[in-house]
Amino acid sequence: MKVAVLKEIVAGEKRTAAVPATVEKMVAAGIEVKIQAGAGLSSGFSDGDYRAAGAAISPDADGVDVVLKVQRPVEQELEGIPERAALIAYTLQSRGDAGYVEKLKRRHISALSLDLLPRIARAQNMDVLSSMANIAGYKSVLLAANALGKFFPMLMTAAGTVLPARVFVLGAGVAGLQAVATARRLGAVVSAFDIRPTVKEQVESLGARFVGADLDQHAEDAKGYAKEVSADTARKEKELLLEEMKATDACITTALVPGKRAPVLVTAQMVEAMRPGSVIVDVAAEQGGNCELTEAGKEIVHQGVTIIGPINIPSAMAFQASQLYSRNVLNFLMHLYDKKAGRMSLDPADEIVKSCLIAHAGEVLLPA
Secondary structure (H helix, E strand, C coil), rough: CEEEEEEHHHHHHHCCCCCCHHHHHHHCCCCCEECCCCCCHHHHHCCCHHHHHCEECCCCCCCEEEHHHHHHCCCHHCCCCCCEEEEEEECCCCCCCCHHHHHHHHHCCCEEEHHHHCHHHHHHHHCHHHHHHHHHHHHHHHHHHHHCCCCCCEEECEEEEEECCCCEEECCCCHHHHHHHHHCCCCCEEECCCCCHHHHHHHHCCCCCEECCCCCCEEECCCCEEEECCCCHHHHHHHHHHHHHHCCCCCEECCCCCCCCCCCEEEHHHEEECCCEEEEECCCCCCCEEECCCCCCEEEEECCCCEECCCHHHHHHHHHHHHHHHHHHHHHHHHHECCCEEEEEECCCCCCHHHHHECCCCCCCCCC
């Protein structure tokens, strides 16, 4: 089996889909690996590193069976992928782009979108969403600390005591819990909100105060994700958040509902209730934002409150983001690789394949 790793060309994307360590494992399994020249440079890996790992450096993906990427290929990249090859990337959903769908069909590309992996034990080591969310949660706190004109920890000085910053994290999934842990390591007083009471113990185990235990007790779906709540619960939620935001120095928002726009948790009224000089870092900015005033990719100031809407946060830590993402990709690839036959096997009865396969053999499939 021949695998190609393409260089990312989307603006701002520094990650790569394979690092030398994962290339070594592919080669050891009998896979021939081609790396597009310069594919790893932005994440800290030279072409020489890949050659030493057993890969060939190539200008394109000609003649390969599988193409690995981070970002969804743009149309010009799609034309360079061999017909009937398999394409594996972070997300490949068409987003209503009929022309893109038509190209997948016409070229008989088997498209596997890793963001659709099921939350089951067998797929845990392939979970790209968790890997990247972990990085986003960590980095979001550093962005907040950098923008906030206060110390995070309490300091005892000759001039008096400096009180610790108060950090409020909205959403206690992977990103939120990492944000809680990072803010605590920096010495802040941390509280965290989530509509799912089941995460209360996790928040408190990290030394933070949990907010929201009296809200809707059934706000979690079968996969463990937060789900949309009733209008009455949403009203109670907003009243609770308004009071909390008044005493917050830095707010990190991380709440997402899979497949939908990020829920608006922080209203303009809440922002205006915060003290001047406070900061909001909206990790959900790319999916519409949890803050009503967030502008994706921008930093704005509203009545003295700085609102940061970062996009593609994991790319800012490309070296380790690439290491984690490439391990997820490797585990996924090895799950599909039939070593005896020397090819990739796509079993439609396999829950992992069924969930991720969005195009195959000239047909566009609905995600499971």
